[in-house]
C-alpha cells in the first residue's frame with residue numbers, strides 16, 4: 001500500500017529502433033511537485049503521455065491513485081489534469097466559453113460547472129479577461145487558459161508539459177506562482193522543463209532525464225551532492241581578513257579558507273547554513289564587510305556531471 005498519487009515503474013517506450021523511454025521509474029506523493037528535467041528529445045513528453053494514458057507503454061506500469069493507467073482504462077483518468085505543450089483552445093471562443101465547453105466535456109453541469117469555471121478563471125488570473133476571445137490573448141494568457149482547462153476536474157495529479165516555453169516573463173511568473181499555490185493545496189504536480197531555474201524554484205524532487213533514461217533523481221540538494229561539489233562564500237571588506245582566517249577555519253563545516261587582506265574565499269559544505277556565523281566571526285575580528293557572495297553548484301553542473309553535456313544545445 002502506498003500514499004503516492006503516481007507510481008511509475010520501469011516504463012519503456014520504443015519508436016522503431018529508438019528507445020524513447022528506457023526503464024524510467026519514479027513516484028510522486030500528494031503536495032509534491034516533481035520535475036522531469038532534460039533537453040529537447042530526452043523523452044519527457046513520451047513519459048508523460050504514458051502517465052496520462054494517451055499512449056501505451058511497451059513495458060512497465062503507471063499507477064495513478066492506486067489504479068493501473070493504460071490507454072484503455074477510464075477510472076484513473078478522472079484524477080489527472082493534463083496540460084499539453086501544444087495549445088488546445090478554441091481561438092474564436094472567449095476564455096470563459098472555452099472553460100465552459102471543456103468543463104461540459106468533462107461531465108460538469110449547471111451551477112457546479114459555472115462555479116468551477118469562475119474559480120479556475122481566478123486561479124489562472126484571467127477573470128478580468130474572461131469575456132475576450134482567446135485569439136486576442138497574449139501567448140502567455142493562452143497558455144494560462146490551457147492550464148485552466150487541465151484544472152477544471154480538480155485533478156489529484158496535474159501534469160504540465162513545458163508550460164512556460166515561449167511566454168513573456170510576466171505570464172511565466174504567473175504560471176509559476178499558480179503551480180506553487182496548487183502544490184501548496186496538496187495537488188501532486190508532474191512538471192517537465194528544460195529550464196534549470198524553473199526546476200530549482202518549483203520542484204521538491206527532480207528527475208534528470210537524458211536519452212530516455214532517468215540519470216538520477218532526488219531533491220535539488222541531493223542531486224547537487226552527486227557532483228561532489230562544495231559551496232563557496234566570498235567575503236570582501238576592510239579590516240584584517242587575513243587575520244580573521246584562522247578563526248574562520250575553525251568554524252565546523254568550513255573546509256578551506258584562502259584569505260588576503262581585503263578578501264577571503266571559504267570552501268564550505270552548506271553555505272546558507274554557515275554564512276551568518278562566518279559574517280559574525282569576521283565582524284568580531286573588526287572586519288567591515290562590503291561584499292558577501294555565496295555560490296553553489298546548480299542543476300546545470302549536475303547535468304554536465306551526469307551526461308557530459310550542457311542542458312541546452
Ligand SMILES: Nc1ncnc2c1ncn2[C@@H]1O[C@H](COP(=O)(O)OP(=O)(O)OP(=O)(O)O)[C@@H](O)[C@H]1O
Pocket residue numbers: 015018020038039040041042043044045046047162
Ligand atoms: N511518435 C513518434 N514517432 C517517432 N519518434 C518519436 C515519436 N515521439 C517522440 N519520438 C522521439 O522520441 C524521443 C523523445 O521525444 P520526446 O518528445 O519524448 O522528448 P522531450 O524530452 O519531450 O523533448 P521536447 O521537449 O522536444 O518535446 C525523440 O527522439 C523523438 O524524436
